[in-house]
Amino acid sequence: MPVTATVKVELLTRAGSRCEFCGADSDLDGFVVAPRDESAADSCVLLCGTCCVQLQTPKSLDVNHWRCLSDAVWNENRAVKVLAWRVLRCLKGQAWANELLEQIYLDEDLQEWASSAPLIAADDSSDEVSAKPTVDSNGAVLENGDAVCIIKDLNVKGTTFTAKRGTIVRNIRLTSNPEHVEGRVNGTVIVLKTCFLKKST
Numbered sequence: 001m002p003v004t005a006t007v008k009v010e011l012l013t014r015a016g017s018r019c020e021f022c023g024a025d026s027d028l029d030g031f032v033v034a035p036r037d038e039s040a041a042d043s044c045v046l047l048c049g050t051c052c053v054q055l056q057t058p059k060s061l062d063v064n065h066w067r068c069l070s071d072a073v074w075n076e077n078r079a080v081k082v083l084a085w086r087v088l089r090c091l092k093g094q095a096w097a098n099e100l101l102e103q104i105y106l107d108e109d110l111q112e113w114a115s116s117a118p119l120i121a122a123d124d125s126s127d128e129v130s131a132k133p134t135v136d137s138n139g140a141v142l143e144n145g146d147a148v149c150i151i152k153d154l155n156v157k158g159t160t161f162t163a164k165r166g167t168i169v170r171n172i173r174l175t176s177n178p179e180h181v182e183g184r185v186n187g188t189v190i191v192l193k194t195c196f197l198k199k200s201t
């Protein structure tokens with residue numbers, strides 16, 4: 001996410017044309033501190049090429065380079081603090097980094113910002129797959145113990161009976177598959193596809 005020219009000018013002015021982490025004065029560019037966007041300078045940190053490259057690959061941080069953070073954590077700018085905190089978290093295990101983490105003061109807002117995204121947003125996109133809720137044919141969320149109405153005659157596999165349209169199934173149980181629930185029809189517990197169900201009250 002490149003920052004706009006206006007934001008970059010603001011950043012250069014704010015930082016005195018030096019990297020806000022290590023003080024280098026070459027190859028400077030804005031780095032957006034996720035999940036804020038690039039539209040405002042106070043969501044961004046001005047970084048040199050070295051710092052930027054390191055942040056793209058958080059797993060191979062050069063520990064010695066990041067000693068510069070012992071100055072950066074005292075930066076008055078909120079985005080700098082948040083980003084410094086995230087880098088330090090990646091360096092946990094280094095005694096000096098832990099010490100700095102203890103000294104750095106983040107108020108509630110900043111703590112929330114700092115914890116709300118990893119160092120590099122793209123880095124853990126595969127980490128968390130949010131569990132899909134089980135929903136009926138109308139998108140209403142189904143829970144264990146709910147009652148549902150069958151909206152279509154269903155031939156039940158492995159049995160000779162049909163689960164008739166309009167049948168109310170009480171006390172359903174969710175399964176690990178959000179498209180299936182279990183319920184008792186004609187005295188037999190069967191698996192029902194949620195797309196043929198409507199939540200009943």
Ligand SMILES: [Zn+2]
Nearest residue numbers: 019022048051
């Ligand atoms: Zn730098």
